[in-house]
Amino acid sequence: MALTLKQLTYFVALAEARSFGVAAAKVHISQPALSLQIKELELNLGTLLVERLPRDIRLTRAGQTLLERARAVLSDLRDLEHAVRLQQGLTGRLSLGVIPTVAPYLLPQALSRIRARDLTLDIRIREAQTAVLVEALAAGQLDAAVMSLPLERGGLVAEPLFEDRFVLAGSETRLSRFAGGAPRPKEVPQDHLLLLDEGHCLADQALEVCGLNARPGPMDMGASSLATLTGLVAQGFGLTLLPEIALTAETAAAPQLCLRRFAGPEPARTLALVRRETSEAAWVSDLAALLREAGEDLISHARGAGRL
Template sequence: MDITLRQLSYFVALADTQSFNMAATRVNVSQPALSQQIKEMEQRLGTILVERLPREIRLTRSGQAVLVRARQLLADAQDLRRVAGLGRGLAGALRLGVIPTIAPYLLPVALTRLKAADLTLDIRVREAMTGQLVTDVAEGRLDAAVMSLPITAPTLRAIPLFRDRFVLAGSRSRLAGMDRAQEHLRPDTLPQDQLLLLDEGHCLADQALEVCGMGRDGRSLDLGASSLSTLSGLVAQGFGLTLLPEISLPTETRAAPELATRRFTAPEPARQVALVHRLSTPDDGWLGELADTMREAGEELIRHAAGLPQAA
């Protein structure tokens, strides 16, 4: 019969207290029960671990060597429990993916909330494009990912989180020069030669082209920025116009004071942000907890964005 984790914990308690009575109290068993478990452990290992003296105990050379491994095995077992804890609610370890046009805005708010709920939660975040995250979730390298819909992978399920509206962004002077008498501001009426977008591969760029009724071919100005922060900085300095998601506004307007925004006439174009996971993933509450936290963080950013001034 193999050594049990219970026996290892009893042995470590005995080594720490140097007393059968004190060790038994620590692990909440009787002294004879603890003594019997130590004897069984010695029999299974085929060696004496403890010198039993009249007033004290001492570990033998074998006992000292076993103690080192016992502590490590108990620590590994505790880590395993934390990892497995993900199946008993949002605890243990979480491997989360987020697309680049969401991560820098949503994560600071969401991770603060997650850590406030459980400081022991081990969160590993991967920021990557939608295609890579879909593959990583489907193949089990990630537990879930936050991205925008649609997602067509048949093995995945999306939990809708919030609707992230697009706004028109540019420099204050450029937006002030636009025709303010225009009653309806629609994406498909924007000057195509002034529209800047993210580099290819970002789903946000494709969504912006779609809502503007445009394709990439034949466009005369597209600097292909690699991040929304770069894009915001460019248009704030007068290099064209762009579409920004609402959750980015608190961050980007603070970083670029010359950045101005205008909202489109209803129905406003938007992307649907969702939490994506495998259909086969066991869930006894952790997905709902994670989705609620991400949803609340997104809604907080949207409320903040709603209070920001628009271009005059």
């Protein structure tokens, strides 16, 4: 009997879960049924794939080789399904990833535009940090993701959407030291700078913009969201960098927040729509256009709001 795609799916689930029980629940079959499928897979290939330990499993060398190839095969299969599903453009089901410093600001604007275009589109959103989204893209679990450039992994293609500039945010008292003119990023006191938790690309970008090689000392609180950072700095707990797309929402939530633009050239990030090289590209331009329109509207509103 030849090996099947179902067996490959079960094997990948087992390798990732490292538990027959957890893997069986993930693929919605019983544990004995999963065990039988893995044994049949081993029999078909004529080699042991999994070392069964009392509370764990370990892949053999053959199992490790199969895992790599199985992931590639299943990813190609998902690409094929997506290509057929999206061949008429932005229709069917769309799985979209978005980084946390973009999702709460861009998605409300973008999704309303996408829905207006096609109410039948089934949109699945995953909000996660860049590293998680990149892995999900590579594994075929997402069709595309909105993240900040540059990309650090091969096999992915990025379509730039728009430039998102950074501004300095804090209380009026904290920002009064810059009353004489627009500050330069490297003039921001290191011990006043608050950043997001490690793993957020915006935190790394803020460090780079301010010319820092490591996270600041006593003032660094490692917030998990921009909303948390905004609330802290609005109350005088240091300074932070906010992207323009967040300004409308965050200044509405914290009216006492003060902002200063940096001296030119203003620091910025480039947001892009990222997909796999092997995925069908026919629908990408439609989605990118809607995301770009939503982002540019947010930035235009932020620049015209009179807070800067």
